[in-house]
Amino acid sequence: MLPAEREQHIITILKTNKKATIHTLANEFNVHEATIRRDLNKLEQYNQIKRTHGGVVLNDTEVWDELNFDDRETSYYYEKVAIGQKAAEFIEANDTLFIDSGSTTLHFARALAQKSNLTIITNDIHIASILKSTSNQVIVTGGTLYKDNYLLNGMLTNEALKHFNPSKLFLATPAIDLEKGVTHFNDTLASTKIQMVKQAKQIYVLTDSSKFDKVSLYHVCPNDIIDVLITDQTNSKIDWEAYHNHFNKLITVNTDAQSETF
Structure with missing residues (x-):
């Protein structure tokens, strides 16, 4: 051949x-x-x-699926570490947080090791296990376990989320686009993200730049309600100026954790 x-x-x-x-x-x-x-x-x-x-x-450009968690964690690894560390700089004493399940938000959770007096609600058992050794209060939503991704989801998860009104949400996504906003390929997973968005006062999206200019089937939220978008700057195909015009605050990080705010 x-x-x-x-x-x-x-x-x-x-x-x-x-x-x-x-x-x-x-x-x-x-x-x-x-x-x-x-x-x-x-x-x-x-x-x-x-x-x-x-x-x-x-x-x-259209996202139909994604790798299992272990594969995703090694993809854009250093970028995700830097994104998580930058996101941790926005945490204040006595904050209440939603941490969405994801490989980038996992690194954010690791960056919270030295933080205290936080209340953290998550639908990710991997994130919860990392946070168990801190002095913060950790609440796990419950729900159906997606074994390949360590996340909890479904009706029980969404019902649990309705009982919380956190100050900040740290949201993960497989797709973000200038026109379509944040989207997801799975309707059940999208519904949980939508519920988190509804309950939180401020929305932080944490995603590596490979997810930019991507669209999936189910809409999660528009760009204009996102307070802070934190990503890396390795994707040279992105029109960064256009994304700047669509977001309240866009921060890009280097793998050495240096950042630039637009």
Whole structure:
């Protein structure tokens, strides 16, 4: 099989399965993993795919799914650490917080280790386990456990959220767009995010820049109600000036935790 044919077949596999590992692709085409890496390098140059830790996903503006939590945590790792640390600078004594489930919000939770006198409500058991060693009060919403992602969701989660009116929400998202705002591919997960948005006084969105200019099926919230958007500046394809005009406050961080406010 010619390289061009194999590359096209790789795209077809990703459209069907959403993701693949280098090992799986090598077995599929009966070639060495180094050959697959060369194919992926070429596809990445043409912006058709996005490399992840040990694998690959289709690079598309419409988000239908996402990797499991462990894969997402290693993708844009240093950017997510810097985003979490910057977000922690907005925390004040006696704050009450919603922390949404997500790989970026997990790093935000880690950055709260030295904070105290907080009340934190989360639907993520991984986040709750990190916060258990702090002096803060931690409340877990309950709900149905999504085992691959450590999150709790569903009717019980949404009902629990209605009982809280936190000062700040730290929201994660797989997709954000200038026109469509924050969206999500799963209606059940989107409904929980929507409930969090309704209850919170201030909304902080924490997301790496690979999620920009992406749209998913279910609407979560418009851009104009977001108080602070914190992201990284590694995505050179983003029209940062346009995003600045759509948000009350946009902060980009470098992996060395230096930041720029627009």
